[in-house]
Amino acid sequence: MAGAIGSGRQTPAAPFAIELKGISKAFGPVQANKDISIQVAKGSIHGIIGENGAGKSTLMSILYGFYKADSGEILINGRPTSIPDSQSAIRAGIGMVFQHFKLVQNFTVLENIILGAEDGAMLAPSLSKARRVLDQLSREYELDVDPDALIEDLSVGHQQRVEILKALYRQAEILILDEPTGVLTPAEADHLFRILNGLKDQGKTVILITHKLREIMEITDTVSVMRRGQMTATVKTAETSPEQLAELMVGRKVLLQVEKQPANPGRTVLEVENLRVVDEHGVERLKGINLHIRAGEILGIAGVAGNGQSELLEVLGGIDHGTGTIRINGKELDLTGKHSDGQSRRADGIAHVPEDRQVLGLIMDFTAWENVAFGYHHAPEYQKNALLMDNAAIRADCEAKMATFDVRPPIPTLAAKNFSGGNQQKIVVAREIERNPDLLLVGQPTRGVDIGAIEFIHKQIVALRDAGKAVLLVSVELDEIMSLSDRIAVMFDGRIMGERDPATTNERELGLLMAGVAEGGAA
Amino acid sequence: MNSLPKWADVVLVPLISLILAALVSALVLLAIGQSPMQALTVMVKGALMSPQGWGYTLYYATSFIFTGLAVTVAYHAGLFNIGAEGQAQLGGLGVALCCLMLPWPHWSLALIGAMVAAAVFGAAWAAVPAYLQAKRGSHIVITTIMFNYIAAALMIWLLVDFLRPPTSMDPASARFPATVSLPHFHQLPFISDFFLRYTPDGQVRLNPAGEPMYQKVPANISFFLAILACVGTWVLLWHTRLGYMIRAFGKSEKAARYAGISAVKITIVTMLISGALAGLMAINNVMGQAERLLQNSAEGAGFIGIAVALMGRNHPVGVFLAAILFGFLYQGGAALGLETTIPIELRIVVQGLVILFTGALDQMVRMMLGFAFRARRA
Known part of the structure; x- marks a missing residue:
């Protein structure tokens, strides 16, 4: 390397790690990327932010050789590079960590790392080499993972580290992460950011794709904003604000804070006493939950994913069963599942926006109008007579809901899978809220939803509260x-650790409770 | 995969699959020293170019429509009913018992009774696998296959030990009384004229009593029942609450649970409907054609139903068209055996290839088309 010094390089200044010039890509009539130019300095963390469908993923897929750009040029370290496939991307020093991990679940960490990068037909030399490299990498970057653990036994955060290790093992100098914190707990996200900073200090370049403003502000050096296939701005993070970025993303001013009047709670709608749930493996997931919600009030359940929130929603929604007592408007609900299901819960005035809209809330292959009737397919207004459903009436209702909730495109015959995440969620929220339930269960209402839609969905939830309904928000x-x-x-761990007033609490206090640390010492 | 326009998916994919199957069949024919063109001509002539040919083609198609619909209904609930064969045989038992045990004054009443019996027996045969799937999680593919074998054994036992007339050597029931005989195409108003027999000089052939004589064909009024069944299946799946729940459950069991759709109920009800449709096939072959219950009465139509449903994209219209195609293959294949030296087994080869290409390999065709469409757009 020393010989390179003074050997007559053309560019006096250090070239950019990545430079894209005029990249365009169209899918049929849809222009996914329009004349995109971007420069990423070596040894920096560069954020790319934009709403769902803004073209971020397409751009990164071009960079990783999944798509070929219609026009434009890619320069890696100042040299024009053609990237026809992911192998060439890896050779050019680009590593990618996808939103959905590409790991073999029943392989060990080591086996996953050498997968596709084996040195020969026999695995033993590759494995021992990988073990050495891994050992060094994990010391260097806080990337500690047990090399012999099976992927399926690892937490999501650790699986992500394996993905990063995979890229580093292939000697990636440029690391692209697509929505890396979507599946992480706050603590895991912090750890990830420490890793990324460590990589940056070692001179590696990181590109972070996200739609979360907070992450961009926290960790990036520069940030590029994409909107509708175009790069609308590239700014230094230090010189911008979340409000400005949000406006650049959406194209209009966005309310980042929810505007709401103080609550005006009335009679008690929901009472939960000593609720317990045991899963199919015999593990107790809810260990005696007590809570109540009054009319006109939103109870928020905070917690790291997997601490029983899903089970709580599912028992309340009639999907799961448990023991204990749940009363709604004074009426005790059946928890055994023998005399109750999702239908009887709806009849009892409970509407449910489930945590995973793609698995529970929608039938992805069904059209939008079919999904509008989903769960309410017994509703009298959807029936023509005792025998037939009134498909025309459902379609009309769907059109009306799409108009009220600004679902785009407003086409009832389009399959649910062809809507963006935000619009899918609007369909679910419209369906559940328009039933005017006494109790609304909402799980992760804005997961994978773009900023514009988040604002809208939040307003709807608050409006339901102001109409005197009870809301349980997870x-x-x-x-x-x-x-x-x-x-x-x-x-935390199937229990409620404590209750706080949002006006007087702070993230630190809640964070401690989420980690299971109760006031006055450990739980 | 999603990039394929709907018309391509519905029309182009089956068409290309068929052409591929035909091409490979032609190669097979060439390999055994036969002329593919001659074979095609004979098949088309034998199955489609005469009223009599259609009288057979539609007879076979009728059976395939029922079993194809049976597979289709189950498919929409995410259940793979391989047991249409056994269910159709049990349907035949229902028809036979109904026709032999009760004194029917007229075929129309017997038809209603036999339909009920066929549907109930077919449904009952599907009920056990359905229950095992719903309550015990025993996979329906395995249990329905096993029930085909049980049905075959059961039928032999019943035919030999109970239903066989005392003097007969044949493992078959007694002939049904003439009063329950269903009208065939050559006996129906409006269409019977197609089946008139002519003397060489162009005169209608008359019997000694001076009445016109007809060419007898096996196609009978069950064909119209099959069309009704297609319409009924379409209404059921896309216009009733039950159909909505069946399709929702078939697409996502988890989401169905969220919506309060009972997995147990839908699995059992769907399989009962599926089994009933398969059982109804017996109206065509047992009551309409054989007029007695034979051993192995379904003759593989239950399995053809799987191919028909696959090729028909699990839609009643597609099932109808695919059933006619397979009817053509059956009748055309028989013509091959009669009029050429091509062995009749070749019919099975051709059917196998059609099933292979339209059923198993259509994903391949779809992929290639997908590339073609994308290349055109890019």
């Missing part, structure tokens, strides 16, 4: 819990 986004809730309960 979210792993602490911001969302803090800004929407009238009371916050924190769940």
Whole structure:
């Protein structure tokens, strides 16, 4: 390397790690990327932010050789590079960590790391080499993972580290991460950011794709904003603000804080006493939950994913069963599942926006109008007579809901899978809220939803509260819990660790409760 | 995969698959020293170019429509009913018992009774696998296959030990009384004229009593029942609450649970409907054609139903068209055996290739088309 010094390089200044010039890519009539130019300095963390469908993923897929750009040029370290496939991307020193990990679940960490990068037909030399490299990498970057653990036994955060290790093992100098924190707890996200900073200090270049403003502000050096396939701005992070970025993303001013009047709670709608749930493996997931919600109030459940929030929603929604007592408007609900299901819960005035809209809330292959009737397919207004459903009436209702909730495109015959995440969620929220339930269960209402739609969905939830309904909000986004809730309960390990007033609490206090640390010492 | 326009998916993919199957069949024919063109001509002539040919083609198609619909209904609930064969045989038992045990004054009443019996027996045979799937999680593919074998054994036992007339050597039931005989195409108003027999000089052939004589064909009024069944299946799946729940459950069991759709109920009800449709096939072959219950009465139509449903994209219209195609293959294949030296087994080869290409390999065709469409757009 020393010989390179003074050997007559053309560019006096250090070239950019990545430079894209005029990249365009169209899919049929859809222009996914329009004349995109971007420069990423070596040894920096560069954020790319934009709403769902803004073209971020397409751009990164071009960079990783999944798509070929219609026009434009890619320069890596100042040299024009053609990237026809992912192998060439890897050779050019680009590593990619996808949103959905590409790991073999029943392989060990080591086996996954050498997969596709084996040195020969026999695995033993590759494995021992990988073990050495891994050992060194994990010491260098806080990337500690047990090399012999099976992927399926690892937490999501650790699986992500394996993905990063995979890229580093292939000697990536440029690391692209696509929505890396979507699946992480706040603590895991912090750890990831420490890793990324460590990589930066070693001179590696990191590109972070996200739609979360907070992450951009926290970790990036520069940030590029994409909107509708175009790069609308590239700014130094230090010189911008979340409000400005949001406006650049959406194209109009966005309210980042939810505007709401103080709650005006009335009679008690929901009472839960000593609720317990045991899963199919015999593990107790809810260990005696007590809570109540009054009319006109939003109770937020904060907590790291997997601490029983899903089970709580599912028992209340009639999907799961448990023991204990649940009363709604004074009426005791059946928890055994023998005399109750999703239908009887709806009849009892409970509407449910499930945590995973793609798995529970929608039938992705069904059209939008079919999904509008989903769960309410017994509703009298959807029936023509005793035998036939009134498909025309459902379609008309779908059109009306799409108009009220600004679902785009407003085409009832389009399959649910062809809507963006935000619009899918609007369909679910419209369906559940328009039933005017006494109790609305909402799980992760804005997961994978773009900023414009988040604002809208939050407004709808608050409007339902102001109409005197009870709302149970479960979210792993602490911001969302803090800004929407009238009371916050924190769940940890199937228990409620404590309740806080959002006006007087702070993230640190909630974070401690989420980690299972109760006041006055460990739980 | 999603980039394929709907018309290509519905029309182009089956068409290309068929052409591929035909091409490979032609190669097979060439390999055994036969002329593919001659074979095609004979098949088309034998199955489609005469009213009599259609009288057979539509007879076979009728059976395939029922079993194809049976597979289709189950498919929409995410259940793979391989047991249409056994269910159709049990349907035949229902028809036979109904026709032999009760004194029917007229075929129309017997038809209603036999339909009920066929549907109930077919449904009952599907009920056990359905229950095992719904309550015990025993996979329906395995249990329905096993029930085909049980049905075959059961039928032999019943035919030999109970239903066989005392003097008969044949493992078959007694002939049904003439009063329950269903009208065939050559006996139906409006269409019977197509089946008139002519003397060489162009005169209608008359019997000694002076009445016109007809060419007898096996196609009978069950064909119209099959069309009704297609319409009924379409209404059921896309216009009733039950159909909505069946399709929702078939697409996502988890989401169905969220919506309060009972997995147990839908699995059992769907399989009962599926089994009933398969059982109804017996109206065509047992009551309409054989007029007695034979051993192995379904003759593989239950399995053809799987191919028909696959090729028909699990839509009643597609099932109808695919059933006619397979009817053509059956009748055309028989013509091959009669009029050429091509062995009749070749019919099975051709059917196998059609099933292979339209069923198993259509994903391949779809992929290639996908590339073609994308290349055109890029």
